[in-house]
Amino acid sequence: VDDLLARWRVSEDLTSRARLVNAAARLFVIEGYRGVGVNEICAAAGVQKGSFYHFFPSKADLATAAVDKLEADLCELLDEAEAAAAGPIEKLRASAAVVDGIQRRLEQSVGRVVGCPIGNLATELSAVDGPAAARTAAVLRRWEARVAEHFRAAAAARLLRPGSDPAELARALIATMQGMVLLAKVSVVTLDDIPASMNRVVDSCVKKGRAA
Amino acid sequence: VDDLLARWRVSEDLTSRARLVNAAARLFVIEGYRGVGVNEICAAAGVQKGSFYHFFPSKADLATAAVDKLEADLCELLDEAEAAAAGPIEKLRASAAVVDGIQRRLEQSVGRVVGCPIGNLATELSAVDGPAAARTAAVLRRWEARVAEHFRAAAAARLLRPGSDPAELARALIATMQGMVLLAKVSVVTLDDIPASMNRVVDSCVKKGRAA
Numbered sequence: 001v002d003d004l005l006a007r008w009r010v011s012e013d014l015t016s017r018a019r020l021v022n023a024a025a026r027l028f029v030i031e032g033y034r035g036v037g038v039n040e041i042c043a044a045a046g047v048q049k050g051s052f053y054h055f056f057p058s059k060a061d062l063a064t065a066a067v068d069k070l071e072a073d074l075c076e077l078l079d080e081a082e083a084a085a086a087g088p089i090e091k092l093r094a095s096a097a098v099v100d101g102i103q104r105r106l107e108q109s110v111g112r113v114v115g116c117p118i119g120n121l122a123t124e125l126s127a128v129d130g131p132a133a134a135r136t137a138a139v140l141r142r143w144e145a146r147v148a149e150h151f152r153a154a155a156a157a158r159l160l161r162p163g164s165d166p167a168e169l170a171r172a173l174i175a176t177m178q179g180m181v182l183l184a185k186v187s188v189v190t191l192d193d194i195p196a197s198m199n200r201v202v203d204s205c206v207k208k209g210r211a212a
Numbered sequence: 213v214d215d216l217l218a219r220w221r222v223s224e225d226l227t228s229r230a231r232l233v234n235a236a237a238r239l240f241v242i243e244g245y246r247g248v249g250v251n252e253i254c255a256a257a258g259v260q261k262g263s264f265y266h267f268f269p270s271k272a273d274l275a276t277a278a279v280d281k282l283e284a285d286l287c288e289l290l291d292e293a294e295a296a297a298a299g300p301i302e303k304l305r306a307s308a309a310v311v312d313g314i315q316r317r318l319e320q321s322v323g324r325v326v327g328c329p330i331g332n333l334a335t336e337l338s339a340v341d342g343p344a345a346a347r348t349a350a351v352l353r354r355w356e357a358r359v360a361e362h363f364r365a366a367a368a369a370r371l372l373r374p375g376s377d378p379a380e381l382a383r384a385l386i387a388t389m390q391g392m393v394l395l396a397k398v399s400v401v402t403l404d405d406i407p408a409s410m411n412r413v414v415d416s417c418v419k420k421g422r423a424a
Contacts (some may be wrong), residue, residue, distance in 0.1 A: 001372065004257075008324050017235055032339070034246055035339070072301055094229055095385060095416075110223030115241060115335070119394060122398040122400075123327070123398060125396060125398075126324075126397050126398045126399070127244070127247070133214075133398065133399075134399075136398070137399055140395065140398065140400045142399070166370065168412065171395075171401065171409065172388065172409060172412065172413075174391070174395070174400075175388050175391030175392045175401075175409060176384065176388060177391065177392075178390070178391035178393055178394050178395065179386070179389065179390035179391025179392070179394070180391070182335060182387075182390050182391070182394065183352065183383075183387055183390065185335060185338050185344075186334040186335060186337075186345065186348070186349040186352065187338070187339045187345075188334075188347055188349050188352045188353055188356070188386075189383065189387075197342045197383065197384060197387055198381065199383075200384065204416055
């Protein structure tokens with residue numbers, strides 16, 4: 001899928017519920033959670049407002065479903081990139097490449113840096129009551145856990161400097177990613193800086209002579 | 213100033229313009245830029261709406277003035293903490309302590325982690341046309357430049373590992389700070405993790421035996 005937004009296309013072969021989820025995922029990525037209303041989502045999905053409330057009690061409930069869809073897509077991209085990577089360090093570099101690909105394709109489609117689809121929603125939903133915020137934060141936690149797994153595998157294979165803490169490194173990698181994407185969104189850094197900074201976190205813990 | 217919000221108090225000895233700026237700074241920190249309207253700001257400032265438009269053509273123009281105020285307050289806190297620090301590495305640790313103090317005091321006053329006052333506004337304003345976004349992003353750039361200055365001083369004093377790049381380290385420190393504050397806002401990490409991660413970036417480049 002070269003155009004990332006195509007993943008959230010509203011097509012006729014989808015159920016009303018799936019069309020609402022895709023329209024919401026796409027609009028939330030482009031405009032943010034507070035930037036779109038239920039009416040706009042229904043119009044984009046080609047679904048009546050009455051049907052909307054049949055499926056979702058509120059916009060926040062739809063956001064929860066949209067976050068599940070965004071996580072599934074992210075995991076598909078990560079799985080694919082990691083499967084092609086030889087070892088744990090390469091899998092970590094693959095994470096940076098996936099983020100790079102997502103950011104570049106979104107910038108191409110939308111015409112500006114929209115930020116991290118998950119990070120943006122987590123931030124906006126943190127001000128909204130209900131389970132949607134917790135669900136979105138959980139995606140970031142699972143992403144961190146996935147990265148920690150690779151750092152642990154690297155430590156077990158004696159690829160890391162003595163004293164490296166896989167959990168700390170995973171947190172640093174996710175924080176660097178979110179921080180750099182935020183700085184790219186506000187034009188303080190360029191898109192190139194995002195994978196570069198992520199890879200620097202990875203390289204910082206790799207034993208001398210092992211770094212590519 | 214123990215209650216950080218007191219810096220943006222609306223008091224009778226302030227001009228109408230200054231009251232509007234303080235009310236906006238305070239409300240933007242708590243509710244976000246899109247979370248408050250001109251009416252609410254006028255009410256909080258005790259200023260008529262007609263006067264508002266006498267001073268500021270739009271909410272975005274008021275945001276620009278509020279960002280100047282937030283930057284002045286940040287710089288005052290950084291100047292104070294850095295003046296008490298012995299050398300460049302201590303000044304860098306002082307930055308982490310300032311961020312820690314800001315986040316803790318805001319959480320105490322508001323009752324939740326509101327995020328970085330500057331980072332939040334930069335993110336929200338990036339979607340708004342006009343010079344307000346550029347002005348806010350410039351604050352983050354100046355903060356990065358201030359941190360880079362300390363890393364350069366540390367390099368000149370031969371405190372850093374060979375091969376350390378002050379500009380890269382400064383970017384990593386600001387990205388880590390923004391990323392960790394975002395993760396704290398969405399409850400993926402705790403407030404304690406923010407200065408810990410920032411200090412880890414600093415410690416990572418300090419020569420063995422120099423780290424405190």
